[in-house]
């Protein structure tokens with residue numbers, strides 16, 4: 001249950017943030033995620049939704065996933081291209097298989113939206 005502990009980690013992080021900004025509620029968390037991160041995003045969201053029930057400030061919190069496409073750079077001609085999967089990547093420009101994966105393994109918090117007491121502003 002790798003995803004469950006990651007979700008617990010996120011909850012901890014959000015609690016810290018809420019405390020720091022004196023937020024009464026966290027509305028949305030934007031997660032940047034790539035297929036190569038090794039995180040099963042559906043399990044992660046499922047776990048998070050289970051855990052958040054325990055915390056009033058997170059009860060209505062929604063996870064928004066921004067997928068980072070798997071991106072390669074050709075070492076032969078420097079062409080940068082995206083691919084749906086990671087099976088036998090090949091440069092579409094020069095057909096070289098000498099390519100380097102440069103994106104697609106992200107797993108991080110991009111942005112958090114919360115309701116802050118007094119000023120009524122969102123962050």
Ligand SMILES: [Zn+2]
Nearest residue numbers: 074077091094
């Ligand atoms: Zn190339």
